Amino acid sequence: MSSSQRFSGYPLAKEGPDTAYIPAQDKNPPLRGLTLVIAAKLLNYFPSLAKASWKNAKLGCLKDIPELDPYDWHLQPIVTPLIADGVVQTKAEITPDLYERHPDDIAGRFFSAADYHELFKSGKLTPLHVAKAILPLITKGQNPPAKYESAWSVVKEDLVLEAAKKSTERYAAGQPLSVLDGVPIGVKDDTDVEGYISHVGRPFDPSDPFFQPATSTIWPVAQLVASGAIIIGKQVMHELGSDVSGCNPHWGTPINWNNKSYYPGGSSSGGGSAISSGLVPISIGTDAGGSIRVPASFNGAYGLKPTLHRTYTMRSSICAIGPLAATAKDLTIAYRLMTAPNPEDPIQGAFALSVPPSPSAKKTIGIYHEWFNQASPDVLDAAKKAIAYFKEKLGYEVVDIKIPYVQEAQYAHGAWALTEAISNHTSHAVDKTRPFAGLNSCNQLLLAMASCTSATDLLRYGQMRGLLMGHLAFLWKKYPGLLVLTPTVPEAGWPIHPGDQAYGFSDGNLTMRNMMYIWLANSTGCPAVTAPVGYVDPDQGEGKLPVGLMAMGEWGAEEQLLAWATEAETYVNEVYEGGRYRPQEWADVVELGKAVE
Template sequence: MASKQRFSGYPIAKEGPKVAYTPTVDKNPALRGWGLIIAAKLINYSPTLAGATWKNAKLGCVKDIPGLEEYDWRLQPIVTPLVPDGAVQTKAEITPDLYEPQPDDLAGRFYSVADYHDLFKSGKLTPLQVAKALLPLITRGQNPPAKYESAWTVTKEDRVLEAAKKSTERYAAGQPLGVLDGVPIGVKDDVDVEGYIAHMGLAFDASNPFFKPATKTVWPVAQLEAAGAIVIGRQVMHELGSDVSGCNPAWGTPINWNNPAYYPGGSTSGGGSALSAGLVPISIGTDAGGSVRVPSSFCGAYGLKPTLHRVFTMKSSICVIGPLAATANDLAIAYRIMSAPNPEDPIQGSFALSVPPSPTAKKTIGIPREWFDQASPAVLDATRKAVSYFTDKLGYEVVDIEIPYLPEGQYGHSAWALTEGADHQRSRAADPDNPFAGLNYCNQLLMTGGFYTSGIDMIKYGQLRELHMQHLAYLWKKYPGLLIVTPTTPEAGWKIHPGDQAYGFSDGNLTFRNMMYIWLANSTGCPAVTAPVGYAEPEQGDGRLPIGLMAMGEWGAEEQLLGWAKEAEAYLNGVYEGGRYRPKGWADVVKIAKDVK
C-alpha cells in the first residue's frame, strides 16, 4: 500500500523516456607533478584552454538532450515530508535497541556508542580517561608525530578535557544525558564548530580573514554536543571537498588503515580514516557528491546521506551534513539526534519525523542492471552475494528498473557541483577577482572550469533533474517502499600513486568512475546509505579493501535506510566468510584509556 505521508515539493510521478543505458568513455588526461602545475597555470590564464577543458569533460552535454524543454527546471530538489495536521513536531527517540552492544566475541568488533555508555555507566571507564587517551594519539605538533594525526587538523585540549570532565561528573552522579554522553566524535573541517576555524582543507594563512574561528556551532553538531558527545577535534578533508580520493598536499592525506597503500576516499577523508582506526564511533561529514558515502565505503564504515536539508539547510542544492559511523546502530543514533527539528530553520524545522515502514510492508529492491554491472569483478561478486542474502533470507523482491540519462545526469551534477564550488570560493576569497589564488593546483584546474558553466547549462541541468525526480516518483508509485540498490563505488579502493602527496593530482576519469553511483542521490535530494558487505584483495600494500553496497530511498526514508543498513550489518557479521575485517593499525582505545590515571 502506498505511503500516506504528505509532502511539499513532491514531483509528478511520470515515467521518463525509454533510453538505453550507454556507458561513456571519458578522455580527461591524468595530471601529476609538473604536468599538473603547468596545466593549472595555463588554464588560469587562458580562457580558451579553460573552455576547451570544460567541453572535453562533457560538462555541457545536458543541453543537447532532446525534449528537456517539456520539463520545468528544478534548481533546488527540496522535497519535504510534512508533519500531519494538528500533530506536534517531535524529535526521534533513541530506542532501547540502540543501547545494545554487539557480542563480545564478534569478529572484527569495533567499539560502539553503546560500549562506551556501558563502560561509563558501570564506572569501569570515564569520559575523561578516554579523552586523555585520545589526545596524544591525534594531536599535531608532537615529536615524534602522533600515530593517527593524519586524520585530524586541530584539537583544542582544554575544551575537550573540560567537556570530558563534566560528562564524567554526570555519570558519577548517575545523571548522564543519554547514550551519547561522553562519547568522542570527530567533525569534518568544513562544518562550523564554535571556537574552531573551518579550514575546508585549505592551507592555513593567518593573513586571510577567512580563517577565523566560528562563533556558532551548526545545528546538527550542536544537538550532538547537547546530548553529551565530545568533539575531540576537527578532521582533515580533501581541499574544498572537490574530489573523492582524499589526497591533500596541504595537511597530508589521512591514512586508510584497512590498507595504507590506498586512499581513504573523500572528501570526508579524516572521518573515514578515524573510523577505520577505531578512534571514534561517529564522524560528521558533508556530502555533495558522495563525500560521506565514498570514504565510508573505502574505509569499511557506515555512512548516511540524508534527504536534502533534513538536518541543516545549507547554501547548496546538492550538499548535506551527514554521519559516518562504526556500526549501523551508531549511524542511527547520530542521525536521530542530528535531525531534531530546528525551530529557527523554516525548511529543516518543517520536516516530519522519518519513520520506518510497517514490519508487514512489502520489501522491494530495484536494480538498474546495466548500470550496476559496470562495477569491477571484485565489487560485483561481493555486492551480488549481498543482494542474494536480502532476497533469499530476508524476503526482499528484486525488480529490474531503468533510469534514463544516467551518464548525462552525472555530467550535469559535476558541472553543477563545480559551479557551486567556484561561487562559494569566490565569496570567501580575499580577492574576488583572483579567487583561486592559494588553492592547490588540482583545484585551480577544477574551479576555473566551474566559471564556464553557462546559465543555459544550469537551466538544462535543472530540467534533467526534474526529469529524474519525476521518474523516481513514478518508480515509488509503482513499487511503494522501493530501495534502489547499487555498489557504493565501482572500484574497491583507489591506489595511491607515488609522488602525489607533493602537489596532489587530477584524474578526472577515475573521479567520474568512482562517483558513478553516488551522484543521483545528491542531484535529486534523496537519502542514501552505504554499508560494508565484503572485501577485495589489494593490488598493492598490506591489508584488505572494503566493498560497500548502497541503497537509495524515497525522500524522507532515512529510517527505512537505517533498518536496511542494520540488515546489511547482520550479513557482514554473521554470513560473510570471516566476518568484519579489523585493520592491523586499529587502536584499542578502551584498553589504552584504562591505563590512564
C-alpha cells in the same frame, strides 16, 4: 514511506524516456606533479583552453538532448515530508534497541556508543580517561608525529578535556544525558564548531578574514553536543570537497587503515580514517557528491547522506550534513539526534520525523542492471552475494528498473557541484580578481574549467534534475518502498600513486568512475546509505579492501535506509565468510583508556 505521508514539493510521477545505457570512454588526461601546476596556470590565464577542457569533460552535453525541452527547471530538489496537522515534534526517540551492544565475540568488532555508555555507567572507564587516551594519538606537533594524527586538522585539548570532565561528573552523579554522553566524535573541517576555524581543507592564512573561529556550533552537531558527545577535534578533508580521493597536499592525506597503500576517499576523508582506526565511533561529514558515502565505503564504515536539508538548510542544492559511523546503530543514533527540528530553520524545521518501516511492509530492491554491472568483477561478486542474502533470507523482492540518462546526468551533476564550489569560495575570496590563487593546483584547474559553465547550462541541468525526480517518483508509485541498490563505489579502493602528496593530482576519468553511482542521490535530493558487505584482496600494500553496497530511498525514507543498513550489518557480521574485517593497527581505545592514570 507511508502512503498517508504528505509532502511539499513532491514531483509529479512521470516515467522518463527509455534510453540505452552506453558507457562512454572519458578522455580527461590525468595530471600530476609539475604538469598539473603548469596546466592549472594555463587554464587560468587562457580562457580558450579552459573552455576546451570544459567541452572535453562533456560538461555541456545536455544541450544535445531534446527530450529535456518539456521539463521545468528544478534548481533546488527540495521535497519535504510534512508534519501532520496538530502534531508537535521535538526529536526522534533513541529507542532501547540502540542501547544494545554487539556480542563481544563477533569478528572485527568495533566499539560503539553503547559500549562506552555501559563502561561509563559501570565506572570501569570514564570519558576523561578516554579523552586522555586519544589526545596523544592525534595531536599534531609531536616528535615523532602522533600515529593517528593524519585524520585530524585541529585538536583543542582544553576544550576536549573540559567536556570530558563534565561528562565524567554526570556519570558519577548517575545523570548521563544520553547513550552518547562522553562518546568521542569528530567533525569535518567545513562544519562550524564553536571555537574552531573551518578551513575547508585550505591552508591557514592569518591575513584572510575567512579563517576566524566559529562563534557557534552548527545545529545538527550542536544536538550531538547537547546529548553529551565529546568533539575530539576537526577532521581533515579534501580541499573544498572537490574530489573523492581525499588527497590533500597541505594538510596531508588521512590514512586508510584497512590498507595504507590506498586513499581513504573523500571529501570527508579524516572522518572515514578516524573510524577505521577505531578512535571514534562517529564522525560528522558533508556530502555533495558522495563525500560521506565514498570514505565510508573505502574505510569499511557506515555512512548516511540524508534527504536534502533534513539536518540543516545549507546554501546548496546538492549537499547534506550527515553521519559516518562504525556501526549501523551508531549511524541511527547520530541521525536521530541530528534531525531534531530547528525552530529557527523554516525548511529543516518543517520536516516530519522519519518513521521506521512496519515489520509487515513489503521489501523491494530495484536494480538497473546495465548500470549496476559496470562495477569491477570483485565488487560485483561481493554485492551480488549480499543481494542474494536479502532476497533469499529476508524476503526482498528484486525488480528490474531503468533510470534514463544516468551517464549524461552525472556530467551535469559534476558541473553543478563545481559551480557551487566557485560560488562558495569566491564569495569570501580576498582578491576578487584572482579568487583561485590560494588554492592547490588541482582546484585551480577544476574551477577555471568549471567557470565556463553558463547560466543556460545550469538551467539545462535543472531540467535534467526535473526529469530524474519525476522518473524516481514514477518508480516509487509503481513499487512503494523501493530501495535502489548499487555498489557504493565501482572499485574496492583507490590506489595511491607515488608522489601525489607533493602537489595533489587530477584524474577526471577515475573521479567520474568512482562517483558513477553516488551522484544520483545528491542531484535529486534523495537519502542514501552505504554499508560494508565484503572485502577483496588488494593489488598493492597489506590489508583487505572493503566493498560497500548502497541503498537509495524515497525522500524522507532515512529510517527505512537505516533499517536496511542494520540488516546489512547482520549479514557482514554473521553470514559473510570470516565476518567483518578490522584493520591490524586498529586502536583499542577502551584498553588504552583503562591504562590512563
